[in-house]
Amino acid sequence: MINLKNTSIWLDSINQKELKPLEHNIEVDVLVIGGGITGMSCCYHLMNSNKRVVLVEANRIGQGITSRTTGKLTYLQDGIYRKIKNSSGTLNAKLYYESQKEAISIVKNIIDENKINCDLSLNDSYLFTNDKNKISNIEEELELLKSFNETPLKTEKLDIEIPTLATIKCSDTYVFHPLKYLESLKKILLKNDVELYENTRILSIDKFKDSYLCKTSNLLIKAKEVVLALHYPYFLDPFFMPLKVYLEKSYIGASKVENTHSFNAISLDRPVKSIRYQDDSKNKYQIFLYGSRNIGTNLNDKEHFEKLKLLPFNYEYLWSNIDIITSDYLPYIGKINHNLYLATGYNTWGMTNGSLAGKIISDLILNKNNRYTKLFNPLRGIKIKKIPLILGSSMKPYTNELLFPKKSWYKENLRFAKKDGKSIAIYTDSKGKEHIVYTKCPHLKCGLVFNEVEKTWDCPCHGSRFNIDGICIEGPSNYDISYKNDQEEII
Ligand SMILES: Cc1cc2nc3c(=O)[nH]c(=O)nc-3n(C[C@H](O)[C@H](O)[C@H](O)COP(=O)(O)OP(=O)(O)OC[C@H]3O[C@@H](n4cnc5c(N)ncnc54)[C@H](O)[C@@H]3O)c2cc1C
Incomplete structure (x- = not known):
């Protein structure tokens, strides 16, 4: 029998050596905040x-x-060139295409030069639809790619049994193991005198003369330049992130297979389907993403996982993930203030855009030209048409929470109470242990929703996530929701 794990295949297949936290005040030239693909690429x-x-x-x-x-x-993303063309014109769509090709070669060069073993595999990429109303979109994407001097193929079928009416196939794209890649970057950076500190959270950033003072709970870092590589930045009140972006959550499963294929694919249709294979020379897996939702709607995660489970696969891993969608489908990468840089809003394509952000921001810091700075300028305006979607997405969960604080699908092992005027929730696990948390997100006080499958508390407004004991595992929240005192009055 397969032991189903509610974690990602990447986290479960790597041993990451823990690094020490920062232990004293320091003064640095560049402080990079956030150790995902963006921050690590920037340091590289x-x-x-x-x-x-x-x-x-x-x-x-x-x-x-x-x-x-x-x-x-991959540069064959979910119909992105058509979307960018419609929001910002064909020239920008072409420049974005070039940026994605360049991002792929940046990663490939780093892997080759450093002989990194991260299960990199050359793939064809497919974009497909099985919806007759979307065939024209596929055709438009194909024509755009041709006009960029790409030579995509129009085919009717994928190499596996997913029904399709139209597909585009592009070559020279890859899949890899993102955490093996980052683990190798970590070793390279440490060897080259870049200092990396884990379990070190920045709580505030203040401008001080020509520098920034960045504070943790007990330490101070003075930095001449600061890079915000933290996915959803917490600090940027004047940047109005909640008014500029919304978030999408998707559901993913990985199941063992006998044979892998050297292609990956994504659909234009809803629910979105995305597929790739992973072969680490010991095990072969199919990774299938099924369904994405605006995080403010259809909040019952279990229901979404159930839909994924209806597919005829024997999952060993099930997990979900959230990414930031911008109003014009272009990322925000660049300078937002004197010596302060931001990279975020990758529209679910952060392996390329995060890698590229590292290059763009390092070029800005090192006073080198970069041809993408204007395209990704984080201070550009937002698309007015998208404002209702963005506002609706973060406001709807607030009202929903006021009307229905206890979700209809919650079981008896989840109770709610009030303590000192604050709402708390008590989850009793299968061993009878109680896990108590505050139920409001510390970011903007949105009511949190319990994700029964992954046992996390998720914010339906801006995407913060907390583990079962309330430790913040994903921002924008910068604080935990753990409740320490267990004397409650049950209501
Ligand atoms: C379902 C799904 C599938 C995807 N698949 C693909 C794909 O196939 N290809 C692709 O190109 N992209 C894909 N993406 C997008 C991609 O995964 C992300 O865009 C990318 O990983 C974001 O990287 P990041 O470095 O910006 O963020 P993160 O990886 O989240 O890194 C940010 C880091 O900052 C840290 N941090 C936050 N606040 C602080 C603080 N105050 N102090 C210190 N550190 C802090 C966080 O702990 C975190 O580790 C997918 C996204 C989703 C949702």
């Missing part, structure tokens, strides 16, 4: 630059959004 391009470069990670390197990706390195 800054190493050997004669600058003191330090990366701090609130939890463990690579264990944020990057640890739950599907790990494709």
Whole structure:
């Protein structure tokens, strides 16, 4: 019988050596906050630059959004060129296409030069539809790719049994093991005098003369330049993140297979389907993503996992992941203030965009030109048409929470109470142990929803996640929700 694990295949197939937290105040040239693919890529391009470069990670390197990706390195994304063309014009769509090709070669070069073993596998990528109303979108994407001098093939079928009406196939794309890649980058960075500290959370950033003072709970880092590589930045009140982006959550399963295929695919249809294979020379897996939702809607995670389970696969792993969607489908990468840089909003394509962000931001810091700075300028305006979607997405869960604080699908092992005027929840696990947390997100006080499958408390407004004991595992929240005192009045 298969032992089903509610974690990602990547987290379960790697031993990450824990690094020490920062232990004293320091003064640095560049402080990179966040150890996902973005922060680690940025450090890679800054190493050997004669600058003191330090990366701090609130939890463990690579264990944020990057640890739950599907790990494709592809420029054939989910109809993205058509979307960018419609929001910002064909020239920008072409430049984005070029950026993604460049990102792939950046990662490939790093892997080749350093002989990194991260299960990199050359793949064809497919974009497909089985919806007759979407065939014209496939055709438009194909024509756009041709106009960029790409030579995609139009085919009717995938190499496996997924019904399709139209597909596009592109070559020279890859899949890899994102955490093996980051673990190798970690070793390279440490060898090249980049300092990496885990379990070191930055709680505030204040401008001080020409530098920034970045505070943890008990230490101070003075940095000439600061890179915010923390997925959903907490600190940027004037940047108005909640008014600029919304978030999407997707559900993924990995099951053992006899044979793998050297292709990956994604559909234009809803529910979205995405597939790739993973072969680490010991085990072969099919990784299948089925269904994405705006995080503010259809909040019952179990129901979404059940839909994934209806597919005829024997899952060994089930997990979910959240990414940030921008109003024009272009990431925010670049300078947002004097010597303050931001990289986020990858629209679910952060293996390429996070890797590229590392190069763009290091170029800005090292005063080198980069042809993508204008395209990804984080200070550009938002698309007005998208404002109702963005606002609706974060406001709806607030009202929903006021009307229905206890979700209809919650079981008896989840009780609610009030303590000192604050709402708490008590989850009793299968061994009878109680796990008590506050139920409001410390970020903007949105009511949290319990994800019964992964045993996490998830914020339906801005995507923060907390483990069963209330430890923050994903921002924007920068604080835990753990409740220490167990004297409650049950209501
Ligand atoms: C379902 C799904 C599938 C995907 N599949 C693909 C794919 O196949 N290909 C692709 O290109 N992209 C994919 N993506 C997108 C990609 O995974 C993400 O965009 C990317 O991993 C984001 O990387 P990051 O470094 O920005 O964020 P993270 O990996 O989340 O790193 C940010 C880090 O910052 C840390 N941090 C936060 N706050 C602080 C603080 N205050 N102090 C210190 N550290 C802090 C966090 O702990 C975290 O480790 C997928 C996304 C989803 C949702």
